[in-house]
Amino acid sequence: MKILSGIKSRAVMTALSLALAVTSGAAQGAPVDGDRTPGVRVKAQSAARERFNIDRDWRFAFGHPYDASQDFSHGTRGFFFAKAGYGDGPADLKFNDTAWRRLNLPHDWAVELPFSSRASANHGSKALGATFPENSVGWYRRALPISAQDKGRRIAVEFDGVFRDSVVWVNGHYIGNERSGYSSFQYDITDYLNYGGENVIAVRVDATMEEGWWYEGAGIYRHVWLTKTDPLHVAPWGTFVRTEVADGSAEISIDVEISNDGKGVEGFTIEHLIVDADGTSVARFETSPQTLNGASSSRVAAQFKMDRVRLWSLEDPYLYKAITQVKRKGEVVDSYDTVFGIRTLRFDANDGFFLNGKSIKLHGTNNHQDHAGVGVALPDALHEYRFKRLKEIGVNAYRASHHPPTKELLEAADRLGILVIDEHRMMGTTPQIRNELERMVRRDRNHPSVILWSVGNEEWAIENTEVGTRLTQEMQAIVRRMDPTRLTTVAASGSGGTQGTAAGSEVIGFNYKAQHDIDAMHKRYPDRPMLVTEEGLTFATRGVYVDDPERVHIAAYDKRSGGARTASIEEGWRFNAARPFLSGMFVWTGFDYRGETTPFGWPAVSSQFGMLDTTGVIKDSGYYLKSVWTHEPMVHLLPHWNWSGREGEDIDVRAYANTDEVELFLNKKSLGRKAMTVGGHLQWSVPYQSGKLVAKGFRNGKLVATQTVETTGPGVSVQLAADRTRIKADGSDISVITVSVADKQGRVVPTSDSLVQFETTGPIQIIGMGNGDPGSHEPDKPTERHHFLTVKNWRVKGGEAKEALLAHLADDDASTWRRPFQWVPEDQRPPESPYYLVRAEFARPKLTDDDTVELFVADVTRDQVVYVNGEAVAPVQLDGLLVIKLDPAKIKDTNSLNYLIRSPAGGFGLLAQSAQEGGRWASLRVTTPAPIWARRVFNGYAQIIVQSTGGAGPATVVAKAQGQAAATLKFTVQ
Template sequence: MLLRFDGIAGKSTVYLNGCLMYHNFSSYNTFEIDISDYVYYDKENVIAVYVNTEGFEGWWYQGGGIYRDVHLTVTEPVAIDLWGVYAPYKKLDDNRWQINFETTVVNTDYENKKVTLESRVIGADGSVLAVGTGEGTVGLRDKGVIKYSTEVNNPLLWDCDNPNLYTVKTVLKLNGEETDENVTRIGFRTVEITAEKGLFLNGKPTFINGVCAHQDFGLTGLAVPENIAKYKVSLMKEMGANGYRTSHYQQTKSYMDAFDEQGFLVMDEARWFESTKEAMEQLESLIKRDRNRPSVIMWSTSNEEPLHITDTGRKLHKAIAAQIRKYDYTRPVTAAEDKTPDKSAIYDECDFIGINYNLSIYDTVHKMRPNKPVFASECCATGTTRDWNFDADANGRIRDKDRDANDWFLGREKIYKALRERSYVFGCYQWAAVEHRGEAAWPRVCSCSGALDLFLQKKGAFYQNKSHWTKEPMAHIVPHWNFKGLEGKEILVTVYTNCEESELFLNGESLGKQQIEKYGHGEWNVKYTPGTLEVKGYIGGKEVCSDKRVTTGKPVALRLTRDNDFTANGSDIALFTCECVDENGRAVPDAAEYVSFSVSAPARIIGTGSDNCDHNNVANTSRKMYMGKIRVAVKLQKGQKSFTLTAMNDNCGICKIDIIL
């Protein structure tokens, strides 16, 4: 009988029936305990978990307590180990792939056991592409690895645009009888990275347009249900991202599943830069859980460690990298270094060179190690506030426009242009995809570097990234066009676009056409006059896209919009956006109404959020609107068939949205 905790924030101690079972000292690793000998089979059992949250492993919001799933697994005495099926493969020729299975079997019995294993590779349509079988003997009270192989012909390949996945179902047989089974997923792909040519995914040149992010969500903290994780990743994909760095720890399984399903190139990072027994156990958990994932293309031993420029750091990195390769021999190992990378002590032990910030010394580092590919393991970190269109102020607001924050945190445009000009750079992971709690400057409650705000609303940076990372013609105007009282004053208008030319119009009158350099943007200073601000994008002289901002009237009504997919499974959270609209039904972008919410039982509102400077309890069911939007999170009871969410405001009346499941 096995008890598994996927994540407990803080230093935890687990007891069963008064007996101390396990200590765990990290907030991010999964751990499993064999409790077979301590369980009562004839009366009630008591599991107790003590969590100490006084210390922190990082400089970001960490939360406290059990925040991921807990599992109780009952097996036969001989069973497949947790994450016990390893399915590395190699491409034999244009049509054939060989999978070299390594399946770990646990024998808790008191005699040696001969076992047979069968692994089936199953397509999305249920068809069986290949079958591999193996057999061996596992010693008493021990683990054994059974190796065997099979060939797959003409599988659909996994890539960023078509992330084709296959299921591997492995059955364990003892004396001819099935006693256990395991299901994991794989995807067939090749990754080649060189300093001369960059990254090739299945032979196709690919640049990593990646993002870093922490795992929390502004309305739920660290406890992020699967449907929210997938929604977050879908927003990153919509922005054009094709890469993700798990900064700076083993992140929740739901995120990793979403990266496999949505085609991301993942840098999977360990938390502890140590060679201690505890650190190696955490590392084993990370590697074994994620080593079959096609999305994971490299492992990272560490982030921004002061020891990176010391011989101690070199030895630690080498030891950790060796342990990683013990569990997965198919992927390269690197690290994210910011401490004067030109003086690095670890790069000789890295397969790739990962640099955080330090744009000015990229060429120096490359000259020192010209045969090693380089990538930006972290860059940008330029803070903005959603839809704030004035200079930064003492209330935590920062203009929603790309800029250099300082010599370290440079603007997205400057960074991206510089990286794409260097052929030896194969990608970047931008800080950050989403605002996260912690790393805040008063009165903000979060970091402000995200392209999405704390409540997953899109900022200007979202559209700037989209203009850099996507090909479908697009243009987006920042800011809105509601500036009553500033008539005749100049308003800075920015257009993020991937078009060759942009032309801005105010009330039908052209304000000029601009050539847009690659990865650049358009910019005009416009004297404010109410009306319609419109931009048109041109490629080859033809209009291919447009965007508008219209001056609205005062808020007269509320509007609720459903934002994500959800079911009444007892875990999913439903997200909605509340806006104010004017008499013509147009969203009022600068509305600041105070709105109260209610939902029909047994559903309940678990959070509302709008302003990242709002210190009121996130669980409050009333919230002041910031820049025209409030996010509402609703938790459904398992099996619930329908619910109604209601929003109320003194000026705008009542609005309802009915949901049928």
């Protein structure tokens, strides 16, 4: 049976289910005459919708999962959760975050943490999780001005992804909680805003609990947006564009969910304008008038034809845009853009996968979302960089393992022509899990790159059970109602029974051929499409050719990682290539990633499964895939040829090539020409002598490719090479820089481990570094670290005169003084005094030699005098707080902080009520400065990533290593 993508009937079309409960109304209308004129450019039309990126200028500090004293006293205020607007600690609108670190999003605080043997190896051994509560909660705050003119609009804050368990507060009001670290979510905050003034968003993120078994990061690691709309608007992710292709034209179906968040009935029409990649109008359709009650939603469907369409394909990933305009009395009140591609998909049970009717074998890789140096907080341009590296080895497909990817990754896949399996994080049908699944499908269903939904991965507890069948089929039904144009799979680690996730899947996904009898499954389910969703699972350290367990390095010769239940990359591909019914193979993995350090535990901190290392340098197995997945003539030799001390010993030399034959030469002497087996490799045993090893590839007897590997001298210079030297001055664009060490002849030294230091000038900054060494514990992202300590044991003493109170500065024990925050019945309260001496204590913090210590003190009253250990100090004003820099040599085991204040208006009791147990009055900050930016090259290579800071102009990166010539790389930021 051939399973086709696309809408096959009106019945299927009307079966579309949206994530929200909506009423449905089909639109009647027709294409607007005269709007397909070639060459007519479409200009952006003014509309009520505004969408802003609000990544910049956040404040960040570490909290604590269960100790309120280390969590800025959050959760301790009376009624803090019981009453609207009673958020306390950082959730309080009036909390002063001046002492916090300022940063821009996306941000992953886990990548900034040190490595530890006590940490979870699966998560990259970063000092995070239950063992490290002091590092496992982070607070983010941002001021947000909202214009008075925005009153009457609907305003929402959108988070593309927060890891993990985030709670959002706005102006002290609890807004909501998102448990998943991978789902995009948003909140309508209209009713909580201060129009014409400042507003504060506070986000508490708790990354204590792991959601997966790989490095997951921590923090607001994807973008944040603010959207403003008319009450009558397109709902979030509210459009769905589907296409049917025939004879060079396409039938376009667009479903739009319209929300009316106003109180009354609204009349409106919808106009769809289709523009091509040049911005030229190619089609327009306007619906008949519609009406919608207040506080309700409706689905409006439209269908029209486009002639002379250009299909989206791997070679030509052509994109159109649908501009959907909502009009009320002819005025545009909302405009919503949907980028889409026109193409057909088909998974065939016997012949595999087809795109636009063309048979395509899926050359896929599985990937997690982290990259060396930046963790999971990838700048947008880094997704494109990673895809381009994968495309170099012939990759045409990407499985987002094992969670929904960021939307910028899908946008890059759309632009570059990469096919994507979009995967849900967890199997289930409970309201929470179902809602997460629906959000994924709604968000991603317009991307032409997405060819298949995956609703689960290796669900061992249910993989061969009736429950597994049921959950698979129920989740597929949910997806099918929302998107009838794509099929669904579950990646199974074991199959063969009549029940389970494989038995229930529309497309059967096999993880590792050696764990299944795939041929038997094809016979059992002859009508089911199939593909290998994971294959390989091999270990290899880039540039290493002798096992070295002490350094957690594994020789990079492609071999099985275990026994008969595993396969080499070569075995996996040859099996797949020989079976046309298999749609393709997804290698585990494309890139190495932090965590899952099999076969080692500590001191390994990253996996070694990748075809590329954590920085994107291609490993030898990646070159094998290039030899079988690409046609441009190539030959690749391994290993390197620096084996001093092993003269005369046999070295295992291998060649990967897509030529008919390869001839190997050592110092111009032929070691024989061999015929290449299809899908295989060639191998020689070569007694080592220094010099030059050359492989020559031949097709039809003609030399078409050559690679040379030669013995190098010692490193004498640092080299820098950027993927681009012109970047945008937008504060987010990046350049990826390869760092290497070369000998006198400019050849990269493949065994170098030089320590290289980096400096920048101009409007750029380094945001991360890496070198691909799975055992390196060097910092990825040297970062200044703030640690906040509680100032506690608050006491107060009233007096008639300043001098009398000052005599008590020397009191060793203030326990008999009044507790300022203790409630006292009105008839027992002491009379107001003209003056008060307020005291608190703080302990000596643990300090390193470079640490600085500062007291951040509230300006409690205008004429207060501050004393530390009985001595008057002169604080410095900073954004509403007073800052006192302390001399570490003068800090005692127990220290006193005193304020001498005049009785404030309303009395001291009113002042104490707003102090939140003293949390607003003072805090102690210990700052550990960031280490210098330095990284060792690993087997000759390292990587740094630089990002623009927002300004324009020339910039440079300088790299220095002891005893070697420095390198300078110039950039233009424009």
